[in-house]
Amino acid sequence: MEDTPHISNPDNSSESLLSSRGIRPTAVRILILNAMQSFSDTFSLNDLEDVLETVDKSSIFRTLEVFAAGHLIHEIDDGSGSRKYCVCHNDHDCGTEELHCHFYCEKCQKTYCLDSILIPPVKCPEGFEIHQSEYIIKGICPACSGNGRDSG
Numbered sequence: 001m002e003d004t005p006h007i008s009n010p011d012n013s014s015e016s017l018l019s020s021r022g023i024r025p026t027a028v029r030i031l032i033l034n035a036m037q038s039f040s041d042t043f044s045l046n047d048l049e050d051v052l053e054t055v056d057k058s059s060i061f062r063t064l065e066v067f068a069a070g071h072l073i074h075e076i077d078d079g080s081g082s083r084k085y086c087v088c089h090n091d092h093d094c095g096t097e098e099l100h101c102h103f104y105c106e107k108c109q110k111t112y113c114l115d116s117i118l119i120p121p122v123k124c125p126e127g128f129e130i131h132q133s134e135y136i137i138k139g140i141c142p143a144c145s146g147n148g149r150d151s152g
Contacts, residue, residue, distance in 0.1 A: 022072035028055060032063045033072075042076055042084040042102065042111040078104040078111045078136050086113050099133055105141035112141065 002124075014033045018025040034131045035051045036043065048060050076084040083100075088100060101117040121136040 008133060017072070018070075021072050023070045023072065024067055028059055029063055029066070031055065033067075036073065036085070036087050039087075041113050042086045043080075044082050045085055046082070074099070075104055076111060076136075078102060079138070080104065080109055080111070084111045089090075099135075101135040101137060103137045103139070104140065105144055106138055107140050107144040110141065111136075117152060 014030045015025040018029060018033065023029065031052065032048065032055065035048055038051070039047065039123070045057065045061060045064065048064075049055075049057055050058065064073065068075055068085075071083045072088055074088055076086065080086055086102075099119045101114040102120055103112045103114055105112070114137070119133050122133065124130060
């Protein structure tokens with residue numbers, strides 16, 4: 001793995017973070033976690049592949065599955081056909097009342113986390129049990145519309 005770019009983790013807490021979620025901290029999982037933490041918004045399997053050139057796609061995919069089961073990441077279906085992920089910043093299982101909205105740019109096809117905008121609570125009829133809630137807003141991001149935010 002010497003060709004893999006070094007992605008810093010300033011507080012060296014990757015191993016303890018994985019352990020706290022019941023995930024065995026292997027070298028590949030630590031490498032993938034550090035790469036995930038380098039993204040400012042959502043990321044895809046392909047984004048991780050681009051950063052981790054020497055880690056095979058199946059290892060990255062299996063690790064994402066383990067991280068999702070351990071509530072370390074959230075999976076997002078933004079309607080683009082490519083599953084997106086974002087790192088969970090809570091130290092416990094997230095309830096539906098803690099999940100945030102996402103914005104999908106129809107021009108650059110990037111999905112942004114809108115951390116400050118929580119998914120509004122939805123009261124379902126009696127007998128329904130909510131396990132997951134996704135709220136995707138679609139439009140044009142500020143970078144693509146020329147209104148400020150850099151897309152890079």
